[in-house]
Amino acid sequence: MTSTQQLQHLYWRAGFGPRPQDVATGQSPRKALRQLRQDSAQFTPLAGPGLSYAEPRGLVMAAPASTKKPASDGPVTTLPDPPGPRPRRAELTPEQRKLQNQGLREAFVNMSTAWMDRMATSPAQLREKMTLFWHGHFACRVRQPNAALSLHNTTRQHALGKFPDLLLAVSREPAMLQFLNNQQNRKAQPNENFAREVMELFTLGRGNYREQDVKEAARAFTGWGYDYEGNFKFRARDHDDGPKTFLGRTGNLTGEDVLRLILEQPAAATFLVTKVYRFFVNEVPNPAHIAPLAVAFRRSGYDLADLMERLFSADWFYEPANVGTHIKSPVELLAGLRRTLGLRLDNDRPLLGYQKALGQTLFQPPNVAGWPGGRNWIDSSSLLLRLQLPAILFRNAEFAVALKQDENDLAPNLTRAERTVRPGAGARLSLAPLQQLLGAVPAAQQPARLSEFLLQATIRPESLELVQQAAHQKEPAEALRATLISLLSLPEYQLA
Known part of the structure; x- marks a missing residue:
């Protein structure tokens, strides 16, 4: 395998593909990796006009002088909106609901297109790719764009930092607390959903904890919630402060204690490294590669930048079995087309329709386990669209695709005509x-x-x-x- 082939492999796995100028320099993969890390060192939040959601005019109603804001530790069942009185959805007319849905959908569209543009154009390729990895690892689907954007920027900020910091920050995000029902987790009626998924999907994997550990962890997380401004809030009166036994340790354990004890388990490092390996190296884990990485990962204090450096520097990363064997996700395919070719689009919104048609819509994972990936990306219909995308983009070929209905959509009852995506991207390619x-x-x-x-x-x-x-x-x-x-x-x- 030549140095140029290794370089291209690195750019595809650590980012969204090489540009012609990236391989023309003739630099070594080691120098390229150093540059990738340097370019991704700084955190820049995804922000800008249109990415936040504010209630459209006609929906925000002035609060009567006698109206009192509910107590901060009272029951909350929906994510908070920006400050200002907001009518309950049941109080809206059908026309007002439609207006609200349009505003929510527009904010999600703007978030997705802004992130896709970052993937295609940002020099911080490693941070973008790691953020995409965490987007699937900490899969979360909520109705409020502001909460989704906050979670996204939290994973973006800690994407290459220390995993304990990332885990704690994500666990305190209103979007995650709402999605996994911890806002309803109180000492009188513990809700185990958040505690279970933290261990099963985020840190340990099945078989590395007992059912009793789930129950005890749920007690430790009682009182974790958020306020009406969308900030994490610990409600002491809802917290179970009695003794708990979790993973063999007994005491008056808090949620923070539970997260710390989880990461003291060797199984946590192995679980996380295996998932990273499957995303960045090969769908089939190799225990001989994973074991030393997991040991080093624990010793480093779960340093993610160090883990990625070790992974991309390993000789086995460039072995033939790991090159050209990864099926691109829809997002990787679309972002890669734009990046490697310098493709410019007059209208990038049709690409969101292709995301959905191919099975991966940003900010809308199918469930808490995220996208399964691998061979699941390919079926007869998605492969046909994948193979015809270049003609669609570069020749403006007429290829209309009708998206499937999704019961979780903001507007799930659109007609077939309304669900049909047509090219119209206005692709411009400089040769x-x-x-x-x-x-x-x-x-x-x-x-x-x-x-x-x-x-x-x-x-x-x-x-x-x-x-x-x-x-x-x-x-x-x-x-x-x-x-x-x-x-x-x-x-x-x-x-x-």
């Missing part, structure tokens, strides 16, 4: 970077050279022949465009 990459390569050899850059899996001879035929007897620019579309339309391009 100059690719022409510079090709340099003086003869026209007849350009398909093979481009395949080396665009495909991580080796192109089959019969596929290369078809690509060469597509570019045959065309003027240079059109031949390059035809070659590009043909290569991107191959099954091999679905792998990274």
Whole structure:
């Protein structure tokens, strides 16, 4: 495997693919990794106009002078909105509900498009990729965009920090507390949902705790909630301050104590490293690789940046079994197309429709376990759309896809016409970077050279022949465009 191939592999796994200028420098993978870490060192929140949600005019009602705000430790069943009186949804007219749904949906659309743009253009590729990993690990689906955005920025901030800090911060996010019902967790009526998922999905995995540990952890998390401004709030009067026995330790344990005791278990490091390995290296875990990584991860205090450095520096990371074997998720596919080709879109909203059609809509995981990934990304209908995407984007081909109904949608009863996504992205592709990459390569050899850059899996001879035929007897620019579309339309391009 050449140094250039290793470099491309690194850029696909630690980010969203290489650009022609990334591989033209001839730098070593080690130097590239150092640059990736440096570029991702700074945390910049996802923020800007349109990313926050405010109740549309006509929905916010002035509170009567006699109205009192509910007690801060009273029952709350929905996520808080920005300050200001808000009518209950049951009090809204159908037209007002529609207006509210439109505002909520618009905020989520803006959040998703802003993040997709970051993935495609930001130099902080490693932080973006790690944020995507945590987005699936701490899967959470709530109705309020403000709460979803707050959780997103928390995972973004701690994505390459210490996992104990990330775990505690996520556990205190209103979105997560609401999604996993801990707002209703009180000493008189413990709710075990949050405590169970923290251990099963976020830290230990099944088989590494007992059912009694779930019950005791739930008692420790009683009183954890949020206030009407969307801030974490510990309600002492709802907390069970009696003695608890959790993972063999007894005492007046708090939620913070439970999280600390969880991470003292060797199984936590193994569970987390295995999940990282499956996302960044190979769907099939290799215990011989994972065991030393897990030991080093614990010794480092669960330092995520150190873990990723070790993983991407390992010789086995570049072994053939781990190259060109990862099925790109829909988000990786779409962001990668934009990044590697410098693709500019006049309207990037249709890409959100393609996300959904392909099975991965940002901020809307299917359940608390997140997206299953791997071979689950591919079925007969999604593969057809994947293979036709380049033609859709670069030739503005007419390819309309009707999205499936989703019972969790803000507006689940749209007509088929309203659910149909049409191209309209206005893709603009500059061929100059690719022409510079090709340099003086003869026209007849350009398909093979481009395949080396665009495909991580080796192109089959019969596929290369078809690509060469597509570019045959065309003027240079059109031949390059035809070659590009043909290569991107191959099954091999679905792998990274």
